[in-house]
Amino acid sequence: MATWDDIRAAALPLPGAEEDVWYGEPMFRVGRKGFVQTWRGRVIMKLERNHQELLFEARPDVFSPYVAGALRWSFVDLSALAPAEAADLAREAWTQVVPKKISRAFAAEQAASAPA
Template sequence: MRTWEQVVAFAVGLPEVEESTWYRTPALKVAGKGFARLRDEAEGGLVLMCGLDEKAALLASGDPAFYTTPHYDGYGAILVDLGRVDPAQLEELVEEAWRLKAPARLRRR
């Protein structure tokens, strides 16, 4: 099982990541743009930014670690159950979420 603290510990290793808040919940940002946040509506739930194609693929995989709600329909974010997600896959998704929001100068590093 992964925790928010473990997500933060990994993410702060990426360039210019800062802990912050987003919609009054703990979040991670790069250059002032949010790419991950802890949901207060669902214990253990994590919102990660992603492309719509990636979201569709994760949902189609049938992996119970990934889900969505009607609120996120048509929006580039996937919900992740921290209690079920594979740790290596989570790190990959966090890094991809960072890439989506990071300025080009940081992505080139």
């Protein structure tokens, strides 16, 4: 079962990521753009749109849409995820808000440092 601490451990090492508070609830952002936060006690993530649609269909008990105006995020039930999956989703959400040249450089760095 994943926790907010698993999200924190994955998010804070990401370039530009900061932990903050939004309306009294924890969030992670890059600059002014949030990528993972809680809203009324539920976790929401800014995932890639096509991946969101797939998750909504394949695992509706874990992922559901959160729409606020033009924004479309995903409610995520952390208790239904393994810590590694939650960390992967947090990194995916980060890639949605950080400049592409930064996310690509980070991915290349991670691939180069991965054990063979």
